[in-house]
Amino acid sequence: MSGVDWDDDDPFEEQRENIDSPMKRLLFEYGRPYWGSVTAGITGSVLARLLDLIPPILLGVAIDAIFLQDKPFSVRFxxxxxxxxxxxxxxTFTVVIIALSFLVGAAFHWVRNWGFNSFAQDIQHDVRTETYDKMQRLDMEFFADKQTGEMMSILSNDVNQLERFLNDGLNSAFRLGVxxxxxxxxxxTINPQLALIxxxxxxxxxxxxxxFVKKIQPKYAAVRSSVGNVNSRLENNLGGIQVIKASNTEGYESDRVEDVxxxxxxxxxxAINLRxxxxxxxxxxxxxxxxxxxxxxxxxxxxxxxGPFTGTLDVGEFATFILLTQQLVWPMAQFGQVINMYQRAEASSxxxxxxxxxxxxxxxxxxxEPLDIETGRVEYDDVTFGYTDEETIIDDISFDVPGGETVALVGPTGAGKSTVLKLLLRLHDTDEGAIRIDxxxxxxVSLSSLRQSMGYVGQESYLFYGTVEENITYGTFDADREEIVAAAKAAEAHDFIENLPDGYDTMVGERGVKxxxxxxxRVAIARAVLKDPDILILDEATSDVDTETEMLIQRSIDELTxxxxxxxxxxxxxxxxxxxxxxVLEGGRIVERGTHDELLENGGLYSHLWGVQAGEIDELPQEFIERAQRRHARTEISDD
Incomplete structure (x- = not known):
């Protein structure tokens, strides 16, 4: 079993190094549509904080003019x-103005909180949805190289990290600045000399x-990456919990979780120690x-x-100075929190x-242009493909399938059969050659029209969390119950669905675990039947059913095809x-082609594979067995 080096660099490190001013991009690219709400927040913050200055100023005036009567009652401005x-x-005037400053200030505080919260939530929503949309449109090579937990960490933890800065951070920055x-x-204004102190x-x-900023920035980047590693390990282990239990490796996996x-x-x-x-x-x-x-x-x-100071300082002025200096001290101390939130948000951005x-x-x-299918003729013209530049999976394949016909791809494991059909779906693009439909x-042609024209049932019948009906109608969302039932019957699924606790409304659990x-x-086949595609792709579509069910499904598939x-x-x-x-494929090449009877008569690879399934192992030539051993060895090496 090959492992993942959890100490590897961030899988997006190369892209991150090419990103300039991520926070500027965040605010101007995603915040621009919501300048109205953040402007309201800024305005509310400024006015609320200015009103907060009124009580200490009036208190100083009241002490000198009303209580000590050392100065005339005068209020600046x-x-x-x-x-x-x-x-x-x-x-009375002093009390009323102070009370009004608190009441009006509370209203502006509400405006401030509404504005910044709205701004943060809107940006957070847009960033998450756009990032997900971009990610799901990437080709399959991307997903082969990335850990699911790492991507989940970005879509969840990192996006959520933005909210704290966009709401609390920006809010505090303007509040402290004011x-x-x-x-x-x-x-x-009161005493310039003491103000300098x-x-x-x-x-x-x-x-x-x-x-602090210089030292904390790389630490936060490392923290965000390590969070992705933890999520990746947990996601892998939870997804493989059955294998872990069956292999009695709970202790081993606990150690690996402990490591990350x-x-x-x-x-x-x-980062905490520095903070x-x-x-x-x-x-x-x-x-x-x-x-x-x-x-x-x-x-x-x-x-x-x-010392060098001149003039007088009244008791009321001194009281105002003490109160306002306290309000100056705490903002300066809290400014570090803003910097801290900014650095976290920048690392996440x-x-x-x-x-x-x-x-x-x-x-x-x-x-x-959209794909226009008339007959459904498919042509592979000198197609070559490899997942990497160093490895060729499909090598110079050519064949022609007239519209309405059924072509089967067979061969040993690792021959490239599934890859050939993934190229037809454009889950990957050819390195050389071309694939044509009519x-x-x-x-x-547009990807959406290409894939809409095809129905695909793969080896792994993935079901989404939801009801049986929702999984059958996935991709054909406007189907009615009559059409759904007809598709389920065609896939030999209707009877078992009816016996479920809630029939078609039964929840299937995550990944259809129930x-x-x-x-x-059979639910996946019903999904393809309901779609009624022009081109149907069955990749080991009956691999997980018993022989009797396979016979029933095959009968329906014959009608469908x-x-x-x-x-x-x-x-x-x-x-x-x-x-x-x-x-018949072997080593990424077509080594035989024909009908079943023709291939049996040829006595080649197909006839030997047929002999294996017919139990005629003793009659197989030694050359076939040796080639099978070599293929198996190559497959094991490629899996490591």
């Missing part, structure tokens, strides 16, 4: 003619934060401003201007765009002996 002249009226600027302006730590905070979990633990703890050192340090630097303000301002109030920018080998021309090159392999296969071009792959040769043409 408010004409004196608007203000009461008696102490009671001034006190508070720092607003508080700074007020402090400089209050903001003295800002350059130190900026330098400290810069160092430990790697995530170590990687994440490295938990940064925030206390940031708070200390921020607190220096508060302590200095309290010390210098307090001394100024009861001893006069210290790189992985998301790494997936989104993935390119595949299969491309469709923008002006591709003289139309399949690379020049049904047997034969039942899943009567008037349409059909390709069938079967290791059980009895199911394809009536095909109009049989192609």
């Amino acid at each position: 408010v004409p004196d003619g608007w203000l009461p002249t008696d102490s009671t009226g001034q006190f 508070m720092v600027v607003g508080v700074g302006v007020v402090l400089f 209050s903001i003295a730590p800002v350059p130190l905070i900026a330098a400290f934060t810069y160092v 979990s430990r790697n995530y633990y170590d990687t994440n703890w490295g 938990i050192k940064f925030f206390p340090g940031l708070q200390v630097l921020s607190g220096i401003g508060f302590v200095l303000t309290f010390f210098v301002g307090g001394y100024w109030v009861f001893q006069g201007a210290p 790189e992985r998301i765009f790494g997936l989104m920018d993935e390119t595949g080998r299969i491309e469709q021309d923008a002006g591709a 003289d139309q090159d399949i690379r020049e 049904l047997s392999g034969g039942q899943r296969q 009567a008037d349409r071009t059909t390709f069938a792959i079967a290791h059980r040769l009895s199911t394809i002996k009536d095909a109009d043409q049989i192609l």
Whole structure:
């Protein structure tokens, strides 16, 4: 069993390295349609924070003018003619304005939260759906190279990580920016000399934060990658739980999960360790401003201007300074949280765009015309294909299938039979040669029309989580119950479906786990029957059913294939002996072709395979047995 090196680099590392300014791309490419909501959020944030400055300013005025009566009652930016002249009226005015600032501020806080939450949710939704849509349209080589858990991690964890920054991060950034600027302006207006003391730590905070950003960025990128490794391991193990139990390897798999979990633990703890050192340090630097303000301002109030400072500082002004400096200290300390969220979001954005920018080998021309099928004639013209440049799976194959005929592909395991038909579906593209349907090159027609014209039943009958009916109608969503039942009867599935607890409304479980392999296969065949395709592809379509059920299904398939071009792959040769043409593949080449009787008379590979299934092993030539041993050895090597 070949393993996965969980310490490998991020599978999207190459794409991530080519992505410039992922956060800028996120905000301008996906945020542009939602500028209205984020503008509302920003406006609400600015006004709410400006209103938050009113209570400490009025408190300072009230202390000096109303309680100590050291100064006249005057409020900046408010004409004196608007203000009461008696102490009671001034006190009432102060209380009312403070109360209104809280009430109106609460309304703006709601606008702020609505705007940023809406902005975050809209972008998150668009990014997830567009990333998924791009991913599912990539060709099969992409999925062969990537772990499902890694892709799930991007579509789930990384996309969710964006929400925290787009909502809390952006919200906090504007809130803190307004508070720092607003508080700074007020402090400089009251006493510019003391204001310099209050903001003295800002350059130190900026330098400290810069160092943190440089160190934390690669750590967060490693954390996001390690999360994908954990998800991949868990996804693999849960998908293979039956094999794990049957093999008695629970302990072995627990150790492997522990390994990837430990790697995530170590990687994440490295980021956490840096983060938990940064925030206390940031708070200390921020607190220096508060302590200095309290010390210098307090001394100024009861001893006069210290050292180089000049002028006076009233008690009310000092109280305002203390309250506003506290509001300045906490924003500066919380700014590190914003940087932290930004770095996490940037690491996730790189992985998301790494997936989104993935390119595949299969491309469709923008002006591709739909496939127009008249007879269903299929032609393979000197087709060669390999999954990699170093390996050729299909080598110079040519054959012609007249419309309405059935052609069977047989041969040893690894001969390339399934690959030949995947090329017809354009799950892969040919390296050389061409495939045509009614003289139309399949690379020049639209993918949707090509695949809509075909019905495919594969070796693995995959069922989606849902009801039996939903799985039969998958791809033919507008079918009515009468058509569904007719398709199920044609696939010999109706009787067992009727015996299920809820009939056609029975939930089949994830991957159809509640049904047997034969039942899943019959549901998949019913799906193809309901689609009524022009071209039918049966890739080991009866491999998971018993002999009796296979006979019944074969009878229905014979009716289904009567008037349409059909390709069938079967290791059980009895199911394809009536095909109009049989192609025998070995090593990616067609080594024989003809009808069943013709191939038996030739005494070649087909007749030997027939002899194996007929139990005539002792009569097989030694050369055939030796070739089978060599093929088996090559297959084992390619599987490692």
